[in-house]
Amino acid sequence: MTKAFRTTICASVLAVGGAGAALADCGTGNVSILGNDFPALQAVVAGASACEGPNVTANLTSDHRDLQVAALTANPSQYSVAVVANGSIVPLLNEGLIRPLDDLVAEHGASLDPTQLVRIEGQIMAVAFMANAQHMFYRSDILEQAGVDAPQTTADVLAAAEAIRSQGIMEYPVAIVSGAGWDLAQEFVNLYLGHGRAFFEPGSAAPAINNDAGIATLETLKALTSYSNPDYLTFGSNSVQALWEAGEVGIMMLWGSRGAGILAGENSTPEIVESTVLAAAPYVEGQTRPATTLWWDGFTIAANTSDEDAEASFLAMLNGLTPERIAANSALAVWLADGYEPTPASAGVVASAQAGAAPYPMQPYMGLMHTALGENLAAYLQGSASAQETLETIEAAYETAARTQGFLN
Numbered sequence: 185m186t187k188a189f190r191t192t193i194c195a196s197v198l199a200v201g202g203a204g205a206a207l208a209d210c211g212t213g214n215v216s217i218l219g220n221d222f223p224a225l226q227a228v229v230a231g232a233s234a235c236e237g238p239n240v241t242a243n244l245t246s247d248h249r250d251l252q253v254a255a256l257t258a259n260p261s262q263y264s265v266a267v268v269a270n271g272s273i274v275p276l277l278n279e280g281l282i283r284p285l286d287d288l289v290a291e292h293g294a295s296l297d298p299t300q301l302v303r304i305e306g307q308i309m310a311v312a313f314m315a316n317a318q319h320m321f322y323r324s325d326i327l328e329q330a331g332v333d334a335p336q337t338t339a340d341v342l343a344a345a346e347a348i349r350s351q352g353i354m355e356y357p358v359a360i361v362s363g364a365g366w367d368l369a370q371e372f373v374n375l376y377l378g379h380g381r382a383f384f385e386p387g388s389a390a391p392a393i394n395n396d397a398g399i400a401t402l403e404t405l406k407a408l409t410s411y412s413n414p415d416y417l418t419f420g421s422n423s424v425q426a427l428w429e430a431g432e433v434g435i436m437m438l439w440g441s442r443g444a445g446i447l448a449g450e451n452s453t454p455e456i457v458e459s460t461v462l463a464a465a466p467y468v469e470g471q472t473r474p475a476t477t478l479w480w481d482g483f484t485i486a487a488n489t490s491d492e493d494a495e496a497s498f499l500a501m502l503n504g505l506t507p508e509r510i511a512a513n514s515a516l517a518v519w520l521a522d523g524y525e526p527t528p529a530s531a532g533v534v535a536s537a538q539a540g541a542a543p544y545p546m547q548p549y550m551g552l553m554h555t556a557l558g559e560n561l562a563a564y565l566q567g568s569a570s571a572q573e574t575l576e577t578i579e580a581a582y583e584t585a586a587r588t589q590g591f592l593n
Contacts, residue, residue: 190492196315202480210235210503213496216484217242218252222441224314225481228267232502238496246420248272256281260485266507269479271544274551278589282309282484288498296320300520302482312482313505314517316362316441317541318374319476319532320466323460326434327593329353334461338404339469341435345411347462348434358411360425361435367420369409369557370477371437376473377542389549389591391582394575395517402564402571404468417562431456431542435464437476440533447529447576458522473540476557480520507554549582549591556582 212548215261220226221244235522243263245251249272255262256276276282284307287516293311311344322334330347333340341358346497348357351555361367376383384390399521409416413427426443427433429452440462449457465476485494507523515527518534526534544550556578562572586592 188499196232203306205555208581211496213238213493215240215497215500216263217233218248218255218263219244220248221245223445225267227516228504230278232500233507235500235503238500240500246304248579253277253279256486257379259488260529261488264486264489264493265501266484268310269481270546274548276544277304278548281487283487284308285485292499307397310482310484312480312518312520314481315438315533316438316481317476317533318437318465319536320463321438322461323434323459325459326353331408335466336468337467337477340468342407344435354434356411357434358408360408361419361421361424361438362409362416363420364417364562366537366556368561369554372401372561374476375404376526378471380471383553389586391579394579398575399571402574406565441517443529443532453578462532464532464539473542474536476536476541477544478537478541479544549586552585553582
């Protein structure tokens with residue numbers, strides 16, 4: 185990994201650094217892991233499962249965000265490990281459901297780089313191991329056929345989409361992860377931060393999206409979905425990737441962690457793979473950073489789990505992150521660990537990071553804003569509410585939730 189890229193990621197997502205040598209003995213106890221389902225995390229879990237001593241099980245599912253709070257609230261917790269990102273860790277912090285890791289790091293984490301340790305109010309609450317971001321994928325052959333250059337801005341994406349459609353090359357040339365709910369809200373977050381704006385008033389939990397940038401973000405989102413398949417409100421990452429691999433779209437915004445699978449071509453054709461280019465997320469016209477957010481993924485240990493299980497869980501997760509395992513799986517992620525060498529699949533995340541993409545906000549009330557966005561954006565896209573009405577509804581829904589949880593008076 186280049187020094188420049190390490191520095192960029194460190195400043196943006198709080199994490200770079202190493203993982204220890206292979207750990208044959210991970211103690212005793214039960215290790216149960218809850219996390220998302222994608223190849224990089226599957227590789228980590230395989231390493232954790234290779235430990236001698238503990239009984240290791242895992243539930244890797246796209247529904248992990250919906251399960252984590254209830255699962256870790258149980259006493260004892262249903263899972264000893266929750267794999268989180270800088271957005272999904274916040275609800276667990278708010279409810280006190282994960283334990284500080286300072287003692288475990290002091291005893292077993294000598295090989296971890298200090299910048300790999302995610303500190304909240306001075307305590308180590310997570311160990312980060314990979315970076316991710318949504319970024320642009322485009323088909324160079326489709327753009328060449330349409331006679332357009334590679335897009336640099338969201339306006340360029342829309343112009344290229346119109347050229348592709350108007351020439352009859354593809355009817356729905358664009359795909360984004362726009363499924364109603366969390367995914368659609370994340371698209372708004374990406375575009376809004378691309379305007380260089382904040383979601384809240386400085387030093388306050390008061391919302392700050394009912395403005396010109398909020399209107400422009402909604403309009404761009406609506407324009408992008410106008411070039412997508414009419415079923416766009418059902419699109420998760422799996423369906424967007426499937427559309428790409430079937431050759432149905434020419435430009436998409438998708439998570440970088442999907443790049444390795446797409447370039448492997450197992451569900452596609454050589455023509456599609458050879459013309460696939462992974463690039464930085466586009467800029468909003470006139471702005472200076474890509475319209476995306478940088479994320480780190482890392483592991484936490486449940487508060488409501490025994491000390492024996494917590495120690496075994498920590499050791500098992502480190503065994504999933506050895507330099508040898510990272511080197512063997514370099515193509516699956518942008519790893520924040522020794523043993524990683526950038527691959528073609530990491531190009532879009534690296535380019536977005538080096539261009540200054542913002543990290544996902546970690547305020548304790550950002551989850552409430554994300555929920556309010558997810559519940560109210562579809563009405564605007566379907567034409568049943570104006571942009572102004574939509575922003576007012578979102579802010580009102582957020583304020584109600586923020587008052588209930590004590591963030592606003």
